[in-house]
Amino acid sequence: MLTPSDERELAEAVAGAAGPLAVLGGGTRRVGHPVDGDDLTVAGLSGVTFYEPGALTLVARAGTPLAQVEAMLASEGQMLAFEPMDHRKLLGTSGEPTIGGTVAANASGPRRVRAGACRDFLLGVRFVDGCGRIIKNGGRVMKNVTGYDLVRLMAGSRGTLGVLSEVCLKVLPRPESTGVLLLVGLDVEVAVRAMSAALNSPYEVSGAAHVPVGLDGDPVTMIRLEGFEASVAYRVERLKDHLAEFGPAGIERRTEGPESAKAGWAWIRDVEAHGGTGEDVWRFSIPPRDAPALVESLGDASVVLDWGGGLVWAAVEQGRDARRSLSSGHATIMRADDETRNRLGVFQPEAEPLASFAEGLRRKFDPEGILNPGLMG
Amino acid sequence: MDMPAPSIDVLNRKSRIVERLRNALSAEHVKSDPVETRAYECDALTAYACQPLCVVLPGSTGEVGEVLRICSEERVPVVPRGSGTSLAGGALPTSDCVVLGVSRMSRILEVDYENRCIRVEAGRTNLSVTGAVEEDGFFYAPDPSSQLACAIAGNIAMNAGGAHCLKYGVTTNNLLGLTMVTMDGSVVEIGGAHMDASGYDWLGLVCGSEGQLGVVTEATLRILPRPEGARPMLIGFASPEVAGACVSDIIRAGVLPVAIEYMDRKVIEVVESFSQAGYPDCEALLIVEVEGSPAEIDDQLGVIGNIARGHDPVELREAGDADEAARIWLGRKSAFGAMGKLNDYICLDGTIPVSELPRVLQRIGALSRQYGLDVGNVFHAGDGNMHPLILFNANSSGELETCEALGAEILKLCVEAGGCLTGEHGVGIEKRDLMHVQFDPVDLEAQMNVKDVLDPAWLLNPAKVFPLSETATRRAAA
Numbered sequence: 001m002l003t004p005s006d007e008r009e010l011a012e013a014v015a016g017a018a019g020p021l022a023v024l025g026g027g028t029r030r031v032g033h034p035v036d037g038d039d040l041t042v043a044g045l046s047g048v049t050f051y052e053p054g055a056l057t058l059v060a061r062a063g064t065p066l067a068q069v070e071a072m073l074a075s076e077g078q079m080l081a082f083e084p085m086d087h088r089k090l091l092g093t094s095g096e097p098t099i100g101g102t103v104a105a106n107a108s109g110p111r112r113v114r115a116g117a118c119r120d121f122l123l124g125v126r127f128v129d130g131c132g133r134i135i136k137n138g139g140r141v142m143k144n145v146t147g148y149d150l151v152r153l154m155a156g157s158r159g160t161l162g163v164l165s166e167v168c169l170k171v172l173p174r175p176e177s178t179g180v181l182l183l184v185g186l187d188v189e190v191a192v193r194a195m196s197a198a199l200n201s202p203y204e205v206s207g208a209a210h211v212p213v214g215l216d217g218d219p220v221t222m223i224r225l226e227g228f229e230a231s232v233a234y235r236v237e238r239l240k241d242h243l244a245e246f247g248p249a250g251i252e253r254r255t256e257g258p259e260s261a262k263a264g265w266a267w268i269r270d271v272e273a274h275g276g277t278g279e280d281v282w283r284f285s286i287p288p289r290d291a292p293a294l295v296e297s298l299g300d301a302s303v304v305l306d307w308g309g310g311l312v313w314a315a316v317e318q319g320r321d322a323r324r325s326l327s328s329g330h331a332t333i334m335r336a337d338d339e340t341r342n343r344l345g346v347f348q349p350e351a352e353p354l355a356s357f358a359e360g361l362r363r364k365f366d367p368e369g370i371l372n373p374g375l376m377g
Numbered sequence: 378m379d380m381p382a383p384s385i386d387v388l389n390r391k392s393r394i395v396e397r398l399r400n401a402l403s404a405e406h407v408k409s410d411p412v413e414t415r416a417y418e419c420d421a422l423t424a425y426a427c428q429p430l431c432v433v434l435p436g437s438t439g440e441v442g443e444v445l446r447i448c449s450e451e452r453v454p455v456v457p458r459g460s461g462t463s464l465a466g467g468a469l470p471t472s473d474c475v476v477l478g479v480s481r482m483s484r485i486l487e488v489d490y491e492n493r494c495i496r497v498e499a500g501r502t503n504l505s506v507t508g509a510v511e512e513d514g515f516f517y518a519p520d521p522s523s524q525l526a527c528a529i530a531g532n533i534a535m536n537a538g539g540a541h542c543l544k545y546g547v548t549t550n551n552l553l554g555l556t557m558v559t560m561d562g563s564v565v566e567i568g569g570a571h572m573d574a575s576g577y578d579w580l581g582l583v584c585g586s587e588g589q590l591g592v593v594t595e596a597t598l599r600i601l602p603r604p605e606g607a608r609p610m611l612i613g614f615a616s617p618e619v620a621g622a623c624v625s626d627i628i629r630a631g632v633l634p635v636a637i638e639y640m641d642r643k644v645i646e647v648v649e650s651f652s653q654a655g656y657p658d659c660e661a662l663l664i665v666e667v668e669g670s671p672a673e674i675d676d677q678l679g680v681i682g683n684i685a686r687g688h689d690p691v692e693l694r695e696a697g698d699a700d701e702a703a704r705i706w707l708g709r710k711s712a713f714g715a716m717g718k719l720n721d722y723i724c725l726d727g728t729i730p731v732s733e734l735p736r737v738l739q740r741i742g743a744l745s746r747q748y749g750l751d752v753g754n755v756f757h758a759g760d761g762n763m764h765p766l767i768l769f770n771a772n773s774s775g776e777l778e779t780c781e782a783l784g785a786e787i788l789k790l791c792v793e794a795g796g797c798l799t800g801e802h803g804v805g806i807e808k809r810d811l812m813h814v815q816f817d818p819v820d821l822e823a824q825m826n827v828k829d830v831l832d833p834a835w836l837l838n839p840a841k842v843f844p845l846s847e848t849a850t851r852r853a854a855a
């Protein structure tokens with residue numbers, strides 16, 4: 001296990017590596033194709049190095065625990081707007097998720113439909129490539145088109161092109177109030193139409209999720225509104241009228257201590273419904289309209305729909321190729337045994353010429369093929 | 378500004394190259410007569426112009442592929458072009474290049490409200506994308522001031538922004554998919570109506586790559602439901618520093634305006650005489666716009682007004698109706714035109730952390746006096762994207778050079794303040810030779826590595842973005 005404690009040591013560790021490296025943040029997951037190699041953890045590169053609430057920017061070393069970043073932001077009434085999931089319940093892992101791992105996986109939760117994904121809030125990166133070179137891209141300003149955008153390339157590259165040492169993120173004010181509309185008893189097709197109607201309204205919906213089997217056994221559709229207290233109160237009422245054709249909506253609004261609404265969304269975000277079951281878990285990113293057909297094709301799989309239907313988490317029987325049900329978008333295996341992952345491929349196979357380009361990028365950024373080799377193909 | 382010497386070999390083969398292109402497209406869409414190609418000799422950075430070898434205007438992705446395959450075989454550089462409104466010289470031709478314009482490809486391919494996106498051909502103008510969906514209450518968010526003219530292709534290549542990006546993000550945040558043709562003629566499909574990429578973030582990589590990785594022919598763009606309403610407030614201040622501090626406080630307070638625009642005295646005066654918007658006589662003003670229902674707007678403007686009052690404003694004016702709102706925006710929207718009436722100008726685009734606004738504005742004032750050229754400041758203050766306009770007289774010998782030298786100093790200042798050379802206009806030729814100020818050689822090498830993968834022969838827009846000295850060997854290998 002390599003445990004550098006600063007960027008320079010990280011660069012030396014990579015430059016001096018004898019063979020492949022498995023890059024870890026908190027090391028809280030083992031998704032992706034199993035990587036055969038020495039563990040390299042960036043947990044030693046920890047700490048928020050810059051935080052300016054008035055400029056909505058925060059810079060942290062890659063190994064900084066996500067929880068530490070979130071607590072610091074909360075103390076100033078701000079947040080990571082892309083709502084990164086905590087996948088420990090889903091994957092049954094323990095440990096401390098890091099900001100670098102979050103960025104490397106482009107992890108984004110329910111608010112993605114309105115605010116954007118992790119990659120949309122990433123302003124700058126510093127990373128070490130496979131040759132041990134320290135490279136920077138982007139910066140700490142909101143708008144930056146100076147040169148190619150390696151910032152977004154690094155987001156979601158899962159440690160296969162470089163090891164992140166530092167990230168700069170745009171943060172947002174934490175909403176004063178949250179309101180949730182609950183529609184009960186809708187089948188998936190109608191639920192997707194209802195979520196679409198909500199997202200297509202001017203009321204700034206910041207979450208739209210559906211679970212066919214809710215806590216008390218019935219389907220429940222959740223639609224979230226956030227902002228200043230008076231504004232949420234107003235929009236919740238308007239949206240309720242707007243969605244009248246989908247049946248009576250319950251309203252949950254917690255202005256002081258939004259704990260209950262928050263817990264519900266954390267449950268969606270972290271896909272707790274699929275935690276601890278013995279099944280394989282697949283993640284589908286699709287055009288929202290295609291969700292009903294996908295769910296139908298998945299048969300008796302248990303599903304959770306987020307992003308208005310654009311994100312479907314399915315728990316299916318072990319070893320099954322759920323990717324067959326996909327007609328557009330892509331599917332990732334989030335939880336399955338090694339045999340299944342190797343046989344079916346964790347990530348959606350890429351079409352040519354993108355597959356060759358991806359290989360070309362890996363050769364350029366990591367000529368020896370030592371950074372998480374094979375993880376992404 | 379240096380441009381590489383043209384390839385004599387390519388110039389000698391002009392007639393053969395034009396012939397081959399004419400066989401591939403219909404002859405009328407291959408222009409080689411200097412009278413006809415004149416319109417393509419420059420973009421909006423008009424100080425630099427050069428006639429290309431020829432101009433091709435393909436009508437489909439297939440035709441773009443044909444053109445690129447021929448140009449690849451003939452080893453001819455290609456400069457992609459949308460509407461030619463680049464302020465950075467991104468679409469500037471060289472005499473040995475083929476300009477590939479996508480303006481004929483402007484159809485709407487699909488409007489998809491269920492998935493909240495629209496698929497268009499890339500030559501379509503920015504404003505007409507919104508035009509296709511506004512009757513149904515939707516809009517396409519990135520709104521560069523040039524939106525009437527500029528094309529989605531150019532927006533993607535430059536990762537264009539606009540006044541309302543503070544809330545809605547820039548092009549890269551609103552792009553879901555694209556079709557692109559690489560230099561060897563391969564068609565690449567990236568993304569679609571779904572919300573994130575599998576594999577690497579190719580969309581993010583292509584967006585802002587200034588036409589150097591491939592020619593974009595189609596795009597899937599995110600569309601948003603129009604808010605119930607919007608209303609601006611105008612606040613005048615006694616000094617730029619106070620205006621800058623007010624911006625920071627507004628952002629801090631948790632209100633998220635759609636736009637915070639800044640103008641200084643110089644621009645206010647020029648704009649007043651040009652458009653009589655009725656702006657107050659003051660050192661700096663802000664236009665802050667918020668959205669929502671009438672009650673929500675009142676609420677937010679109330680908060681903003683209170684913050685502003687803490688900064689002793691010279692004037693605080695809330696738009697009472699649509700007409701007053703239009704008047705508040707009128708001056709801002711005519712600012713560039715008005716400054717152009719006054720003199721020639723170059724428009725810089727450096728971006729800085731919002732907290733640095735007061736200090737940087739002061740330094741720009743000092744530099745302006747030192748170089749003896751007037752600078753007007755009008756910009757997107759909410760995200761620190763400055764647009765210093767340096768006024769000069771193009772007919773007075775040496776003034777362009779002085780103006781460029783001053784511009785370089787201002788951009789260095791932006792980088793030193795923790796910012797960057799360009800926030801939305803792109804590097805093009807204009808800032809190419811300043812890239813060293815912001816990046817170390819390894820940083821540039823990493824970026825050029827990407828081009829090596831997608832365009833190994835360095836034929837697409839090769840003389841842009843990177844300092845010529847950095848790219849010499851790569852271009853020579855072509």
Ligand SMILES: Cc1cc2nc3c(=O)[nH]c(=O)nc-3n(C[C@H](O)[C@H](O)[C@H](O)COP(=O)(O)OP(=O)(O)OC[C@H]3O[C@@H](n4cnc5c(N)ncnc54)[C@H](O)[C@@H]3O)c2cc1C
Nearest residue numbers: 023025026027028031085098100101102104105107159164
């Ligand atoms: C394939 C996959 C898909 C995922 N999809 C989602 C999702 O859609 N939504 C969601 O919310 N969460 C997702 N996650 C979970 C997400 O990774 C975790 O929420 C969080 O990022 C874990 O943090 P960690 O520090 O424990 O990272 P780890 O579990 O240690 O690492 C996560 C990934 O990032 C890489 N990595 C870690 N640190 C660095 C670094 N400094 N530089 C470069 N690479 C690094 C690792 O090699 C690994 O591939 C996904 C994870 C994986 C592996």
Ligand SMILES: Cc1cc2nc3c(=O)[nH]c(=O)nc-3n(C[C@H](O)[C@H](O)[C@H](O)COP(=O)(O)OP(=O)(O)OC[C@H]3O[C@@H](n4cnc5c(N)ncnc54)[C@H](O)[C@@H]3O)c2cc1C
Nearest residue numbers: 459460461462463467521522528530531534537538588593
């Ligand atoms: C008055 C004025 C105001 C402006 N205001 C703003 C503003 O508010 N915000 C802003 O961001 N910009 C602004 N601009 C700059 C300019 O409008 C933008 O950069 C715009 O995105 C350029 O689009 P275009 O279609 O005109 O591109 P062009 O000028 O034709 O080309 C720009 C770049 O895109 C490349 N390109 C063109 N087509 C393709 C293609 N099909 N595939 C790949 N690459 C291609 C070109 O090679 C070039 O590098 C302004 C310009 C003017 C003149």
